Amino acid sequence: MTLTEQQQAVVEHGDGHARVFAVAGAGKTSTMVARVLHLMANGTPADRILILMFNRAAREDFAARLRLLAPSGSQLPQVRTFHSIGHRLGQSLMRWGALPTRRLLDGEWQRERLARQVLQRLLADEPAQLALALEEERIEALLQFCDLVKSECLPPARLHDQGDYGAETRHFVSAFLEMERQMHEQGVMTYADLLYRPLRALIRDDAARARIQGRLDHIIVDEYQDINEVQLRLLSMLAGKRASVMAVGDANQCIYEWRGARPDAMNARFGELFGTPTDYPLSWTFRHGHAVSLMANHVIRNNAGAADQLTLSAPDNPTTQVECDSDGTRLVRVLQEWQDHGRDLKSCVVLVRSWSLSVPVQLRLLRAGIPFQLGQQDRFVFRLPLVRALAGYLELTRRPELLNDSEHLLLLYSQPSAFVSQDRLAPLTAELARTGRWPEHHIVLEGLKPFQRRHLRKRWALLQKLPAMRDQAPADVLSHVVETLEAEKLLRRAAARRDKGEEDIRLLDVLIEQAGELADDPEGFIALLKDPVINKEQGVLLSTIHGAKGLEWPMVVLAGLNEEDFPLYSRENPLTPQALEEERRLFYVGITRARERLLLLSDPMPRRISRFVEEAAWEDSIKLTRALDSGQKTAPGVRDPSLVNRYLDGIGADASFRATAGQKAQTVLSQAGDWRPGEQVRHAVFGEGRIELVEGDRERCVLEVMFHQAGRRRLIASRAPIERVS
Numbered sequence: 001m002t003l004t005e006q007q008q009a010v011v012e013h014g015d016g017h018a019r020v021f022a023v024a025g026a027g028k029t030s031t032m033v034a035r036v037l038h039l040m041a042n043g044t045p046a047d048r049i050l051i052l053m054f055n056r057a058a059r060e061d062f063a064a065r066l067r068l069l070a071p072s073g074s075q076l077p078q079v080r081t082f083h084s085i086g087h088r089l090g091q092s093l094m095r096w097g098a099l100p101t102r103r104l105l106d107g108e109w110q111r112e113r114l115a116r117q118v119l120q121r122l123l124a125d126e127p128a129q130l131a132l133a134l135e136e137e138r139i140e141a142l143l144q145f146c147d148l149v150k151s152e153c154l155p156p157a158r159l160h161d162q163g164d165y166g167a168e169t170r171h172f173v174s175a176f177l178e179m180e181r182q183m184h185e186q187g188v189m190t191y192a193d194l195l196y197r198p199l200r201a202l203i204r205d206d207a208a209r210a211r212i213q214g215r216l217d218h219i220i221v222d223e224y225q226d227i228n229e230v231q232l233r234l235l236s237m238l239a240g241k242r243a244s245v246m247a248v249g250d251a252n253q254c255i256y257e258w259r260g261a262r263p264d265a266m267n268a269r270f271g272e273l274f275g276t277p278t279d280y281p282l283s284w285t286f287r288h289g290h291a292v293s294l295m296a297n298h299v300i301r302n303n304a305g306a307a308d309q310l311t312l313s314a315p316d317n318p319t320t321q322v323e324c325d326s327d328g329t330r331l332v333r334v335l336q337e338w339q340d341h342g343r344d345l346k347s348c349v350v351l352v353r354s355w356s357l358s359v360p361v362q363l364r365l366l367r368a369g370i371p372f373q374l375g376q377q378d379r380f381v382f383r384l385p386l387v388r389a390l391a392g393y394l395e396l397t398r399r400p401e402l403l404n405d406s407e408h409l410l411l412l413y414s415q416p417s418a419f420v421s422q423d424r425l426a427p428l429t430a431e432l433a434r435t436g437r438w439p440e441h442h443i444v445l446e447g448l449k450p451f452q453r454r455h456l457r458k459r460w461a462l463l464q465k466l467p468a469m470r471d472q473a474p475a476d477v478l479s480h481v482v483e484t485l486e487a488e489k490l491l492r493r494a495a496a497r498r499d500k501g502e503e504d505i506r507l508l509d510v511l512i513e514q515a516g517e518l519a520d521d522p523e524g525f526i527a528l529l530k531d532p533v534i535n536k537e538q539g540v541l542l543s544t545i546h547g548a549k550g551l552e553w554p555m556v557v558l559a560g561l562n563e564e565d566f567p568l569y570s571r572e573n574p575l576t577p578q579a580l581e582e583e584r585r586l587f588y589v590g591i592t593r594a595r596e597r598l599l600l601l602s603d604p605m606p607r608r609i610s611r612f613v614e615e616a617a618w619e620d621s622i623k624l625t626r627a628l629d630s631g632q633k634t635a636p637g638v639r640d641p642s643l644v645n646r647y648l649d650g651i652g653a654d655a656s657f658r659a660t661a662g663q664k665a666q667t668v669l670s671q672a673g674d675w676r677p678g679e680q681v682r683h684a685v686f687g688e689g690r691i692e693l694v695e696g697d698r699e700r701c702v703l704e705v706m707f708h709q710a711g712r713r714r715l716i717a718s719r720a721p722i723e724r725v726s
């Protein structure tokens, strides 16, 4: 493999700090390995070079490639993750007496137990608050908060004020402080301390700092855009005045703001820590065809903070076929076609913005018998307590005898949260199951606040009514449950972070929607919700976009591309400009995972398609790619000729092949009304076809068109680039 000029420039960088802006699929690893070999060949001793990778898998891959290419028998530099370097530093500092010795709590359950003990004490006088605080998800959120205090290097009260924390999390700050005190007394620490403690020791101890600085000449840091404040500060400590730092990353792929990463790390923050660097672009991607590069360039340009760098597809890349559809059945057909062509389902991934959006995908694949596996098994939505409880409510409409089953009642009382602990609920549900009557006096009820008693009683009345709803559609039953229990309010209140509450509410919506689709088979729907599906190793992978970081697949389906789902927001939780930019970076990461095929999937009207689909100018991107690939002499008209022409310049296209301004969207909009079945139309991408069906009113008109080449498609008339053929 010959390195490109851009890659070679990075390899040959001299001394001094540098930033390498590498687009997705730019061959970062190959370039960094070549850089290390170059440094060694030019006399830098291996032990004066440090390479910091984002996670263990990346570290192992890098080390293996270095071993393969380095002259045999040569000493190799350290390749580490931030945590492993922090661990080593901590050990040295403890040996030198600069840090008191502490033992690592390596089991998550140990931290959870500590958190529970602290909460029991802190909230002893507030039982309702304590019951909520002890819920599993709450504890998880508290532990995340504790980690974030350390990764952001912020005082806990400040972090709590700035963060998007729910109303019932006021105890987080005092819980953090108390847990710190306990850990100090017990001589233990957490993973976050592996970086945080050495950093604090080095800040306060000049002698220790002098001992670690000056040992390195070069530090190369991969995925720099996703490192957080504690990592940045530790890096600056390690570099001291001597080492040159090379930051390799892509600010457009910064998707871990919730873990403390900032897209600014590669921009102004770099200058603050290290001064003015030399900058290198790695703009050629070796992953996908022009259509995806053009879409990525179009969409990310809408971020005010985006770097002015274009992604360019290298000449030998596969052509990537892109399509956009709002018919969910397309997913099944595309996967079947893929297999019909002898391709493996394991080479496909379905990516979603958040797990609730995978519900319709999972149901659809289950019904079509297409095997799938989940990126993170524990987020298997059908195992979530909320989903199991909803299945339980439906089941009660068909099996009244469940009113005598205390376990079942406990499940229905625990979700959505009634803000009463399981320990307290259990005796109550046992009594209800035994007597079938609401007890006017019960020991459990006596310890509760009036609003809690009212709520529990209301829920009992609902449960008793459910068997009479047997003949109603599952979607209506679920809507009734949600309304009676004011489930949205409960979920919002129970969530430790506001976005988590919104995600649960989204999950409710999606399930009710799906129940509507399966209205003719209520038993089947309940069975689907209840039956845990086994992960199929040979199946298509379902993952969140976060889980797809750094990876690629021959076929990528991005599902759930609708406003409010992606970007994720709601009336109660509107988008901030900063959140919108992070959502857009997620979309950018999602589409740039594809090599050969990319399907963008949204829900049909009345849901609105995600703004990102429009921003990505997918029709223009496909049109232009077709024209390039078929060797056309003139380029088609496009919405943004200046961006497209910069791209054409970048890839060295023939100077006569330049785009001009195409039909404005308004022109298309003006034709939106009065479509009639039987009319012949021409679509900019799909070619000619005949309208078969016209649905909706003038503003929301959806057309079903049978195209001669592209087959049947559903189009939103006001958005589709179509014209009548006279």
Ligand SMILES: Nc1ncnc2c1ncn2[C@@H]1O[C@H](COP(=O)(O)OP(=O)(O)OP(=O)(O)O)[C@@H](O)[C@H]1O
Pocket (backbone or CB within 6 Å): 001, 002, 003, 004, 007, 022, 023, 024, 025, 026, 027, 028, 029, 030, 031, 286, 287, 550
């Ligand atoms: N100069 C080049 N010419 C041709 N192919 C290249 C070149 N540089 C890298 N590649 C190819 O690009 C692909 C990705 O490269 P590599 O594994 O080095 O990057 P990565 O770090 O995994 O990817 P990314 O840049 O997305 O993080 C590999 O298949 C590699 O062979």
